Amino acid sequence: MSTFDATTLVYVFQIIIGGLLVGVGVHFVPVGGAPAAMAQATGVGTGTVQLATGSGLTGLISAGLMMSVAPDNMLLIVMSGAVGAMIMINVTMLVGNWSYVYAVGVPPVSGKVDYDPITKDPQPPYIAPGTVGHGVPTVSYVSGTIGGLMGGAGGSLIYYALMNINGISGLSAFFAIGIFVVNAVIASYNIQGTIEGFHDPKFKRLPKAIQSCFVATLIIGIFAVLIHGGV
Amino acid sequence: MSVAAGGGESKIDKTKLTMYGVGGGILGMYLAHVLNMLTGTGYFSFLAGLGAIAAVVMGADAVRRVCAYGIGTGVPSIGMMAMGMGLVAAMFGLAIAGVAGPIIGVAIAMGFGYLMGILANKVIKMNIPVMEEVLMSLGAAGAIVILSLSVVISGEINYLDMLNDVVFTGYIAIVFIAGALAILQPFNANLGPDETQDRTLVLAISTGALGMFAAGIGSLITVGVGGGVLTMLIAAAIWLKAFLWFFKLVKRDSAGVVGTGLLPEGGL
Amino acid sequence: MDMVSMGLLAAMGALATIAGTSEDLESDVGSQSNPNSQVQLAAQVGHTHRIYNKAISGEPPSNALYAALAAVTASVLMSDVYGMNAFFSIAVGALVAAVFNGILSMTSYMGRNASQARFDQYIYLDVLRSHTTTIMAHAYITAFCVVAISYIMTAPWLPIQHPFPLPVIAFIWGLALGAIGSSTGDVHYGAERQFQQYPFGAGLNAANSGDIVTKGEAGLRSSIDNAWFCAKFGGPVTGLAFGLIVFLDNWRTTVFDPATQGWYAVLIGILIVILLNIGNRLLEIRAKKMYGPYPEYAGEIKA
Numbered sequence: 001m002s003t004f005d006a007t008t009l010v011y012v013f014q015i016i017i018g019g020l021l022v023g024v025g026v027h028f029v030p031v032g033g034a035p036a037a038m039a040q041a042t043g044v045g046t047g048t049v050q051l052a053t054g055s056g057l058t059g060l061i062s063a064g065l066m067m068s069v070a071p072d073n074m075l076l077i078v079m080s081g082a083v084g085a086m087i088m089i090n091v092t093m094l095v096g097n098w099s100y101v102y103a104v105g106v107p108p109v110s111g112k113v114d115y116d117p118i119t120k121d122p123q124p125p126y127i128a129p130g131t132v133g134h135g136v137p138t139v140s141y142v143s144g145t146i147g148g149l150m151g152g153a154g155g156s157l158i159y160y161a162l163m164n165i166n167g168i169s170g171l172s173a174f175f176a177i178g179i180f181v182v183n184a185v186i187a188s189y190n191i192q193g194t195i196e197g198f199h200d201p202k203f204k205r206l207p208k209a210i211q212s213c214f215v216a217t218l219i220i221g222i223f224a225v226l227i228h229g230g231v
Numbered sequence: 232m233s234v235a236a237g238g239g240e241s242k243i244d245k246t247k248l249t250m251y252g253v254g255g256g257i258l259g260m261y262l263a264h265v266l267n268m269l270t271g272t273g274y275f276s277f278l279a280g281l282g283a284i285a286a287v288v289m290g291a292d293a294v295r296r297v298c299a300y301g302i303g304t305g306v307p308s309i310g311m312m313a314m315g316m317g318l319v320a321a322m323f324g325l326a327i328a329g330v331a332g333p334i335i336g337v338a339i340a341m342g343f344g345y346l347m348g349i350l351a352n353k354v355i356k357m358n359i360p361v362m363e364e365v366l367m368s369l370g371a372a373g374a375i376v377i378l379s380l381s382v383v384i385s386g387e388i389n390y391l392d393m394l395n396d397v398v399f400t401g402y403i404a405i406v407f408i409a410g411a412l413a414i415l416q417p418f419n420a421n422l423g424p425d426e427t428q429d430r431t432l433v434l435a436i437s438t439g440a441l442g443m444f445a446a447g448i449g450s451l452i453t454v455g456v457g458g459g460v461l462t463m464l465i466a467a468a469i470w471l472k473a474f475l476w477f478f479k480l481v482k483r484d485s486a487g488v489v490g491t492g493l494l495p496e497g498g499l
Numbered sequence: 500m501d502m503v504s505m506g507l508l509a510a511m512g513a514l515a516t517i518a519g520t521s522e523d524l525e526s527d528v529g530s531q532s533n534p535n536s537q538v539q540l541a542a543q544v545g546h547t548h549r550i551y552n553k554a555i556s557g558e559p560p561s562n563a564l565y566a567a568l569a570a571v572t573a574s575v576l577m578s579d580v581y582g583m584n585a586f587f588s589i590a591v592g593a594l595v596a597a598v599f600n601g602i603l604s605m606t607s608y609m610g611r612n613a614s615q616a617r618f619d620q621y622i623y624l625d626v627l628r629s630h631t632t633t634i635m636a637h638a639y640i641t642a643f644c645v646v647a648i649s650y651i652m653t654a655p656w657l658p659i660q661h662p663f664p665l666p667v668i669a670f671i672w673g674l675a676l677g678a679i680g681s682s683t684g685d686v687h688y689g690a691e692r693q694f695q696q697y698p699f700g701a702g703l704n705a706a707n708s709g710d711i712v713t714k715g716e717a718g719l720r721s722s723i724d725n726a727w728f729c730a731k732f733g734g735p736v737t738g739l740a741f742g743l744i745v746f747l748d749n750w751r752t753t754v755f756d757p758a759t760q761g762w763y764a765v766l767i768g769i770l771i772v773i774l775l776n777i778g779n780r781l782l783e784i785r786a787k788k789m790y791g792p793y794p795e796y797a798g799e800i801k802a
Contacts, residue, residue, distance in 0.1 A: 033533070034533040034536040035703075036533070036686075037532070037533030037534055037681075037685050037686055037689040037690065038533075038534070038537065038689045038690045038693075038694070038702060038703035038708075039686065039689075039690035039701075039702025039703060040690075040702050040703045040705060044682045045533050045681070045682060045685060045686050045689065046532070046533060046558075046678060046681040046682045046685075047307070047308065047557065047681075048308075049307070049308040049311065050307070050308075050557055050558070050559045050677070050678045050681065051678050051682060053311075053559065053674060053678065054559055054674055054675040054677070054678025054679065055675070055678070057671045057674055057675060058671070058675045058744065058748065060671065061661070061663070061668065061671055061672075061748070062748060062752070064661060064662050064663050065659075065661050065662070065752060065757060066752075066757050066761060067662070068660070068661070068662040069757045069758040069761075070757065070758060070761055073761070076761045076762065076765065079765045080757075080761070080764065080765055080768075083751075083764075083765050083768030083769060083772065084748050084768070086768070086769075086772045087744060087747050087748055087768060087771055087772060087775075088675060088679075088744050088748070090771075090772055090775040090776065090779075091679075091740050091743045091744050091747070091775065092678070092679050092682050092683060092740055092744075093682075093779065094740075094775055094778060094779050094782070095679075095683045095736050095737070095739060095740035095743075096682050096683045096686060097779060097782055097783070098683075098736055098782070099683055099684065099686040099687050099690075099732070099733065099736060100686060100690075100786075101782060101785075101786040101789075102732065103686065103687040103690070103691050103732045103733060104686060104687070104690040104691050104699075104700075104701075104702065105699045105700035105701070105790065106700065106701060106702055106786075106790070107783065107786035107787045107789075107790050108779075108782075108783050108786065114800055115800075119780070119783075121783075121787070122800045122801060122802055123800075124796065124798045124800050125792030125793065125796045125798070125800060125801070125802035126787060126790075126792055126793065126802070127793070127796070128700075128701035128702045128704070128793055129701065129704060129793060129795045129796075130701075130702075130703075130704025130705050130706055130707070131701070131702040131703065131704065131705065134702045135783075135786075136779070137783060138779065138780050138783055141776060141779045141780075142776065145772060145776060168394065168398055168399070169662040169663055169664075170398045170399060170401055170403060170663060170664050170667050171322070171394070171398045171403070173663055173667055173671075174318060174398075174403050174404075174407060174667070175318070175319055175322070177315065177407075177671075178314070178315030178316070178318045178319050179315065179319070180315075181308075181311045181312055181314075181315040182312050182315045182316060182347070184308075185308045185309065185311065185312040186312075186347070186350060186351070186355070188308060189351055189355050189357055190355045208354050208355050208356075209355070211354050212350040212351075212354045212355055215346070215350060215354075216346065216347060216350060219343065219346060220316065220319050220343065223319055223320065223323045223339065224319050224323070226323060226326070226327065227319075227322050227323050227326040227327075228326055229394075306556060306557070307556045307557035307559075307560050308557075310556070310560075311560065399664065400574065400664060400666075401570070401571075401574065401663070401664025401665055401666035401667045401668075402571055402666060403666075403667070404563075404567040404570070404571070404664075404666040404667045404669070404670035405564075405567045405568055405571045405666060405670075407670075408560060408563045408564045408567050408670060409564060409567075409568070411556075411560055412555070412556055412560060412561065412564050412603070415556035415557075415560070416555060416556050416603060416606070416607075419554050419555070419556045419607070420554060420555070420603075420606050420607040420610035420611060421610035421611065421613070421614050422539075422554065422610075422611065422614060423539070423611055423613075423614025423615045424543075424614065424615065424617060425613065425614045425615060425616040425617055426614045430610065430613070431610075434606055434610060437606065438603075438606075441599060441602065441603075445568055445571070445599075448568075448571055448572050448575055448595070449571050449575065451575050451580075451581075452575050452578050452580055452581075470602075474602075474606070477606065477609075477610075478609065480613075481609045481610065481613045481622065484613045484614070484616055485609075485612060485613035485616050485620075485621070485622050486615075486616040486617075486618075486619045486620055486621055487619075487621045487622070488621070488622045488624065489621050489622070489623055489624065490623075490624050490625060491623060491624070491625040492621070492623065493719065494547045494548070494549070494621075494713070494719065495547060495619045495621060
């Protein structure tokens with residue numbers, strides 16, 4: 001067992017911050033679940049955990065590459081991860097919108113607000129009958145970008161902390177994936193699987209997710225930092 | 232992402248399944264470890280794979296129990312969470328306790344599962360009565376599957392060997408995801424109003440064997456050709472048996488298995 | 500930046516585009532992921548069908564499995580012990596992944612349809628025979644391309660030296676690819692192809708849930724026709740999405756050396772993100788102008 005000293009505490013702290021970023025970030029990712037794939041609800045047509053994990057792990061690839069050449073620059077590593085995740089989620093949402101606009105023939109529109117909080121565009125006239133919105137409108141898109149930023153940064157921060165403890169990239173990456181998934185699932189239970197973005201009323205449930213993710217990451221993080229790299 | 236629809240009743244009791252799953256999983260690992268050590272070969276690694284199958288059956292039944300409630304995020308995420316918890320717990324057990332590691336790891340994984348269940352029910356207020364108990368089983372199943380498949384690859388229970396054989400080579404990826412799919416696929420593939428427990432669990436044996444086969448491929452390098460091929464052959468045999476059994480149950484349960492043809496009366 | 504890195508980067512982008520396309524078409528033939536919920540519902544609302552119904556635990560985990568499995572097999576064969584050529588190792592690895600895919604697909608089709616016995620949903624063995632091979636073929640291409648990308652990122656004799664081992668990178672790309680495939684191309688299948696009898700230009704009205712098209716131009720609709728349809732739009736855009744992600748993500752660190760110019764790579768990434776945000780806004784404006792408000796709308800708020 002590695003010794004538990006002040007540095008270890010710092011790493012636990014970093015892991016908790018990372019876990020919280022993931023948990024909060026999931027709330028920003030606009031996903032509509034199965035109905036969204038039928039252009040029946042606003043958001044990306046997939047599961048919260050799936051999209052958040054996909055983007056967060058793409059960020060992890062960028063962060064891993066950065067950490068292999070600049071192991072001490074925490075901010076750079078975390079930002080690399082965040083940017084990688086943002087690019088992934090942005091391209092996915094944009095191409096998803098192409099599908100909605102050109103393949104299904106519906107404009108991106110939110111079903112939860114009358115006016116888009118960012119562009120002030122009216123929403124209800126563009127909602128197809130029998131649906132509750134479709135596509136990824138600007139407010140959800142920006143929200144998703146923030147979600148990608150937080151998810152990518154969170155995953156990378158967990159990876160960074162673990163790398164400093166055990167120094168094995170494969171192990172740290174998988175622990176980061178494990179902690180990431182646990183937080184993403186808890187957060188996604190909190191929003192019952194679908195959310196449109198920060199303008200969605202469900203976003204107000206955020207404090208509960210913060211509490212849960214804090215406890216979960218604290219416990220798992222303490223165990224994770226005690227795993228040494230076999231030296 | 233699929234809409235959860237409840238299944239049929241359970242004929243096999245969950246306590247019994249948990250007992251066989253945990254007992255069989257841990258027994259398999261230790262038998263593989265001890266026999267490999269005594270004989271100095273890798274031929275007995277397949278025993279750990281058999282343990283993994285037992286744990287997969289237990290995990291699949293847990294997924295089945297919880298997904299009768301609408302958990303809002305589909306079947307896959309709960310299994311991914313179980314594997315995430317199981318991985319950290321399993322590695323922690325190995326790192327601090329050596330040979331006793333698997334038992335400690337499984338216990339910690341159950342603790343994690345219980346904690347997540349409490350968080351889900353008490354803080355997030357999902358109000359799913361079986362959540363704590365199911366996540367405990369799933370955490371244990373995840374940890375056992377990860378440990379067993381790792382033992383298949385490394386040949387013995389030893390943290391340093393595992394690091395060399397499973398982590399540095401990257402085979403941890405297949406251990407993680409083949410285990411996850413093995414636990415998730417049975418219920419997900421049988422989801423529907425006429426789901427039956429025995430059919431789901433038989434499919435769990437078959438997916439567990441697939442996971443064992445995948446780990447066997449990795450062990451071709453680490454354990455050696457003999458041990459690896461033996462694991463793969465046994466896994467293939469179990470898979471074939473379970474698949475044929477599954478097909479028999481499909482024929483029993485379905486409206487009709489036909490070679491070809493149009494839709495039944497009323498469908499056109 | 501040198502010519503070799505640039506060429507490899509281009510190859511990665513191209514491989515990713517192919518992988519994305521075949522991944523989406525694979526899930527369309529099998530009705531995997533979210534549109535699956537409608538296939539599942541169809542029998543319940545009285546439309547029995549001959550459409551393939553495979554649900555393999557969500558697209559991201561299943562694609563992560565195929566990629567990781569292919570990568571593990573490839574890395575075993577490539578190792579010093581067996582010493583196989585990388586190209587053939589990846590090909591054999593993808594074959595193993597395709598076989599796993601076929602097994603999981605078949606059990607899903609049989610299991611799901613057997614669980615709908617009360618709605619008279621039959622299991623058609625000819626559907627199983629003809630479609631499973633199509634699905635496996637697509638999965639083979641996907642697995643091959645994803646592992647090839649991962650190999651380019653990790654091979655010791657190539658310029659990019661990623662610290663993660665080959666199977667871990669393949670796992671992550673597989674997972675990301677599954678997430679992209681289920682988010683982008685599946686919409687074309689779920690919202691358009693499944694509901695072609697309803698007018699273009701609207702999402703699925705909740706009242707019509709489960710009323711999917713079960714008949715084809717002649718006879719009953721087969722899922723292979725769905726791949727034919729989705730290959731016109733859904734598949735290629737999914738490929739474009741994954742290609743863009745792999746390309747843009749690696750382009751930044753190829754042009755700017757991460758060791759010395761890491762911050763440039765981050766800044767250029769942020770610039771790309773801003774451009775994508777603007778692009779989406781332009782698309783939204785264009786779509787609203789092109790289609791206008793729905794004529795059925797009778798609310799207070801003016802468009």
